[in-house]
Amino acid sequence: MTIGVVLLSGGLDSATTLAIAKEQGFECYALSFSYGQRHSIELQAARKIAASARVEEHRIISIDLSAFGGSALTDTTIDVPEMPTRGIPVTYVPARNTVFLSMGLAWAEVLGACDLFMGVNAVDYSGYPDCRVEFIQAFEKLANLATRAGIEGSRFTVHTPLIEWSKADIITKGLQLGVKYENTVSCYQPNGKGEACGRCDSCRIRKEGFQAAGFVDPSRYY
Amino acid sequence: MTIGVVLLSGGLDSATTLAIAKEQGFECYALSFSYGQRHSIELQAARKIAASARVEEHRIISIDLSAFGGSALTDTTIDVPEMPTRGIPVTYVPARNTVFLSMGLAWAEVLGACDLFMGVNAVDYSGYPDCRVEFIQAFEKLANLATRAGIEGSRFTVHTPLIEWSKADIITKGLQLGVKYENTVSCYQPNGKGEACGRCDSCRIRKEGFQAAGFVDPSRYY
Numbered sequence: 270m271t272i273g274v275v276l277l278s279g280g281l282d283s284a285t286t287l288a289i290a291k292e293q294g295f296e297c298y299a300l301s302f303s304y305g306q307r308h309s310i311e312l313q314a315a316r317k318i319a320a321s322a323r324v325e326e327h328r329i330i331s332i333d334l335s336a337f338g339g340s341a342l343t344d345t346t347i348d349v350p351e352m353p354t355r356g357i358p359v360t361y362v363p364a365r366n367t368v369f370l371s372m373g374l375a376w377a378e379v380l381g382a383c384d385l386f387m388g389v390n391a392v393d394y395s396g397y398p399d400c401r402v403e404f405i406q407a408f409e410k411l412a413n414l415a416t417r418a419g420i421e422g423s424r425f426t427v428h429t430p431l432i433e434w435s436k437a438d439i440i441t442k443g444l445q446l447g448v449k450y451e452n453t454v455s456c457y458q459p460n461g462k463g464e465a466c467g468r469c470d471s472c473r474i475r476k477e478g479f480q481a482a483g484f485v486d487p488s489r490y491y
Numbered sequence: 492m493t494i495g496v497v498l499l500s501g502g503l504d505s506a507t508t509l510a511i512a513k514e515q516g517f518e519c520y521a522l523s524f525s526y527g528q529r530h531s532i533e534l535q536a537a538r539k540i541a542a543s544a545r546v547e548e549h550r551i552i553s554i555d556l557s558a559f560g561g562s563a564l565t566d567t568t569i570d571v572p573e574m575p576t577r578g579i580p581v582t583y584v585p586a587r588n589t590v591f592l593s594m595g596l597a598w599a600e601v602l603g604a605c606d607l608f609m610g611v612n613a614v615d616y617s618g619y620p621d622c623r624v625e626f627i628q629a630f631e632k633l634a635n636l637a638t639r640a641g642i643e644g645s646r647f648t649v650h651t652p653l654i655e656w657s658k659a660d661i662i663t664k665g666l667q668l669g670v671k672y673e674n675t676v677s678c679y680q681p682n683g684k685g686e687a688c689g690r691c692d693s694c695r696i697r698k699e700g701f702q703a704a705g706f707v708d709p710s711r712y713y
Contacts, residue, residue, distance in 0.1 A: 328558060330554075330555055330558055331553065331554075331555060332552075332553075332554050332594075333552060333553060334597060336550060336552055337597050337598045337601045338601060339597075339600065339601035357639045357642065361639055362597075363596070363597045363598075363600035363601050363638065363639070364593055364594075364596040364597035364600055364634075364637055364638060365597070366637065367593040367596060367597075367633065367634075367637045368590070368593040368594060368597060371586055371589040371590040371593045372554075372586075372590060374585070374586040374589060375556060375559050375561075375584075375585045375586035375587070375589075375590060376559045376585075378561065378585035378586055379559045379560060379561035379585050398636065398637060398638055398639060398641065398642045399636075399637045399638070401636070403636050404633070404636045404637055407629070407632050407633040407636050407637075408633055410629050410632075410633075411589065411626070411629040411630055411632075411633050412586075412589075414620065414621075414623070414625050414626045414629050415586055415588065415589045415620060415621045415626055415629075416585065416586060416620055416621070417579045417583055417585070417620060419620065420579065420620045
């Protein structure tokens with residue numbers, strides 16, 4: 270079997286991506302980050318998802334992006350917006366996906382893997398620059414130049430199966446594959462019980478996705 | 492003044508790069524990593540270098556690359572070689588410079604900076620893939636696509652002033668700029684007193700550099 274390193278946030282998209290990687294026959298190694306996010310409850314979600322998907326291994330690595338601040342997700346002095354905003358929202362975490370993919374690349378190289386999976390999505394997304402196809406392609410080029418494996422002829426692929434899908438498509442596919450969405454947390458500001466606010470961008474996109482797909486959202490909202 | 496984020500390892504090259512960034516008029520923010528390296532004494536060296544260069548700020552961020560292993564520098568079960576080896580040596584840390592530059596990019600974006608400095612060197616280097624011009628150029632492209640700043644028109648530059656220099660050139664320039672090389676640690680396996688082995692790749696390249704430049708190496712060897 271071919272090894273795939275799957276970035277697993279604890280949200281709906283990465284849980285679905287993991288299920289797709291498994292469906293495609295990859296032996297999955299899941300990687301999550303404790304990066305100083307407000308909603309560390311998502312790491313509990315990631316653990317449940319990884320266990321439910323029976324991954325080969327699940328690692329949670331600490332990287333303190335909150336040391337830099339600059340985002341509502343890592344800096345408690347910046348409020349999470351509850352109304353849609355124009356442009357790139359304050360929930361954008363500077364260089365987050367670049368850092369996460371770099372760490373995924375490090376693990377992949379040690380495992381002898383060339384396949385990374387990431388649940389980025391350019392349709393029902395929040396306008397983040399590091400969720401776009403151009404970004405992913407640039408990272409693949411970098412990975413081939415950055416590594417011993419690349420020099421020795423390996424070609425890295427960052428699989429982003431969801432990138433062109435609507436949230437409804439993602440949910441429909443995930444339910445077909447048996448993803449337990451009750452284990453996922455999408456909210457940017459869940460409470461201590463893992464209940465979602467229902468008002469932030471991420472909650473809104475999730476709710477609309479379940480509605481459009483015609484399924485009941487198993488999230489608990491406070 | 493223009494802000495520059497300078498990656499500072501505690502070694503000779505990054506200390507010289509910091510001095511060059513200051514000479515070029517940059518307001519310098521130094522960034523070091525506690526990444527599970529064997530030779531954490533290099534972080535003490537980084538602190539001394541940052542203080543001596545009077546940087547605006549010096550941050551040391553923890554990223555546990557030793558969780559992945561795969562290198563003699565992060566895995567104590569792999570010996571540091573004491574004879575030159577062919578190809579990319581076991582001291583290569585998978586994706587290390589990609590991870591470090593990504594973190595530098597995160598801080599730069601928060602600081603509103605577009606200039607990163609890194610002391611990579613493609614001449615007297617150890618054969619690491621992520622010390623080459625092609626890698627640096629690919630990272631710049633990625634940075635412009637990855638960030639809010641890039642989307643808004645900023646263009647990131649990774650300055651690598653040493654990339655084509657010999658070790659002797661680097662040392663000569665550094666001494667002209669007043670770099671205190673007694674504060675730097677190059678050895679891959681220094682002892683607890685910060686004394687160098689004199690036998691690893693990095694020690695050998697350093698020694699030969701001082702000899703070629705005609706200066707006395709202030710390192711203490713055990």
